[in-house]
Every structure is written in structure tokens, then in C-alpha cells.
Amino acid sequence: MLGKQTRDAVLGFGSSLGFLLFVFKFNEMVQEYKARKRIRKDMVVEPGLHRTLMRIFKKACSTREIGTVVMLCTSLLLRTMGSVWVARHWGKMVKMLVTRNFRDMQRLVIQFAGTSVFLSVLNALLKYYIAKLREEVREKITLWCHEKYMRKDDMIFYKANKVGDDKIEHCDHQITSDVDKFSEMFSQVLSQSLKPIVDFIVYSVDLSRVQGLTTPLTLYGWFAIASCISTVSLPPYGELAAEEQRLEGMFRGVHSELI
Helix, strand or coil: CCCHHHHHHHHHHHHHHHHHHHHHHHHHHHHHHHHHHHCCCCCCCCCCHHHHHHHHHHHHCCHHHHHHHHHHHHHHHHHHHHHHHHHHHHHHHHHHHHCCCHHHHHHHHHHHHHHHHHHHHHHHHHHHHHHHHHHHHHHHHHHHHHHHHCCCCCCHHHHHHHCCCCCCCCHHHHHHHHHHHHHHHHHHHHHHHHHHHHHHHHHHHHHHHHHCCHHHHHHHHHHHHHHHHHHHHCCCHHHHHHHHHHHHHHHHHHHHHHC
């Protein structure tokens, strides 16, 4: 039979996953609602966040990239668990210092020093996997663009730049700079999104195990209210970023034509 702490830890893990699902679904519903308010009645609403992310992952990730993401998630999990261990260990060190138990204090300091080296290696691994994911995604998307752009007997490279009103504006900028920026943003957003999720789950399990389920549920309620307010009130940063990239491309294209 499970002990009380183990049972509370399992309940905390399940409740954290449920809350993350709620936040994801709520954000998707709000984005679709905002899209319907901005478009005309005869226009088609773009797919939700989940479908958009799935389309991006299918284009940007294969087995190699998924393996890198798994290693990145593992490093994030170990880093978060290391942070929890450091917090507990620091408390033990303070206790030994207050009680003047210097022998155990010396042992704890040595353990802390060894763990700090391990955590430093983990931090370096995190940066390595983020950079590796960026380069892998950029390579995959660039090769895909080259395959579509340089198809034999179709003259796509000519039609995209010279023919009619449907030509692609600033194609060189989109294949080089835009792909590079997308790869960098993809790796950064993925890592910055996974880190709070991993932290949230690990800390929820630890809080539930130590203080029971009431404490994390109270925090979930506060986070839910804050998420609702911020999601409804924030401006459409995605559209603004897309418009910025479009203007950057036009700016570069005009200068290239001038030169």
C-alpha cells in the first residue's frame, strides 16, 4: 500500500499534468476567439495552436531532431532535479552550521562541491543541445527549400522571382536569413517552453509530497486566474513579429535592387 507522501506525490503529478492541459486548451480557445473577431465572415479561420505546432514539427523535425529534443528534455529534467537537491542540501548545511556539527558540515560541503561540478556540466549540455537543435532544424528546412526551389524541368527558381503577380518576394532573404531566424527562434522557444513545464511538474510533485495537495492546488488556482487575464489582455505578438519579418525582407530587397 502506498504511503501518504508517495500518494500525494502521485496526485501532485496528475494534477500538474491536468493544469498544463487546461492552460494549453484555454490558450488555444482564446487565440481562435481572437482570430474570429479580426476576420471577415467570408474568411476561413486559421487552425488552432495545436494544429499549427504539429505542422511546424512535421516540417522541422525528423528522427534526428526528435532525438536531440529528447536529450534536451532529459538535461532539463536532471537540471531541475539538481536544483531541488541543492535546495534540500543547502537546508541541511544551514542546520549543521546552526547546531555546530562541523564534521557533518564538512561532508555536506564536499558533496555540494561535487554536485556543483555536475550541474555546471548539465548547463553546458543544455547550451550544446539548444545550439545543435538549431543547426539541425536549419539544415533540414534549408534542404527542403532547395528541393522545392530547384526542381528539375519546372523552372521554379525563375517563376518564383520573375513571373506574374504571384512571385515570391525576396526569396533569397526567406531561404537564408528567415530560415536562420526561424531555426534560432524554434530552438529557443522550445527550450524556454520545456523548462517551465519540467520545473512546474517537478516542483508540484515535491510540494505535494512535502506539504500535501492543498498547496499546489492553491497555486494552480492563482496561475489559472493570471493566465486567463494575461491571455485575454496581451496584444497579438505573433502577428507583430510576422509583420516585422516581412518589413525586414522588403527593406533588404529594396536595398539589393538599388545596389
